[in-house]
Amino acid sequence: MIHHISLAKPLGTRIDARDPLRVAGVLAKIWNGKVYKFLVSDSYIVIPFDEYGTHVVVFKEGDVWSPSTEIEPAKVIQATPTKLVAIHAAVSVPTTQQQIEQIGQQEGWRVLTRKQGDAPFSLIEFWVENRILFEFMPPEFTPQYLEIMELESIEQMLGQHLESVPA
Template sequence: MIHHISVSAKNPQHVAQVLAKVLKGQLAPFPPHPGSYIVFPGDEYGTAVEVYPLGSEILPGTAPNEQCKFVNSDNPSSFTATHAAISVSVTQEEIEQIGMSEGWRVVRCNRDSLFDVIEFWVENRLMIELLTPEMASQYLAFTKQPEKLQEFFATAT
């Protein structure tokens, strides 16, 4: 079970505000890393999305029991392989309206004829797969059948 994910953004506060709309959640500053925000949809899983300034990195502590620490890179890439698939209660039309109001790319995609997602391109650089209730049902129908997963990955290689 994934309870939270962190992403980076050029404008963390604005991105957190937009994600709060899509997730129908609340946002707050994230004190451990100044300039960061956290979005809570208030679901039964404690789901959260932390939004850090672009260039943020988390490094391991240097002493045996020292926790991680935040640092900033001066030359971050604009793109990342990090992404998440998140179920939302809003419709495809609402997602498209929110994306259009931001000037962000939004496209409905089919993943190998198994399930659909909406690619929601935050700041046109970070992709989050949003799943409407219908899409989440498709996704769960596929992922909750271990034999289907094994067959898919065995034939995909």
């Protein structure tokens, strides 16, 4: 299950990658999911078939969603790729800490296990292509995350919620 995605701009549950099929395959290993060709050329969708309908689309590097006219749907266009991205996602996965670390090592991607104390909750930083951060939580890590996301814990960590957000 995807617990949160932090975005610099609205992107939805999609990422771009230099090698989209490879990235989709790695994510499928971690989620025990399946990879399918997506509706956009050179893009793939990873589906773990969980009870939440979780999925992630992996576009080729530089592909972005773009709004169209009032009567036309959104479309995917090619934009200037960036080395790093302003997105990360926290995701509960069925695989173990050791499996995730091994997969990252096989790919040559940065993997760092952080325990509660040096982070608000235990997580595994998994850097897809060393540029996109996923915070993977194996089954034993997820209860800490869910506990932290309770109202009391959030307000203790972040303070009171904002009554209104300026437009």
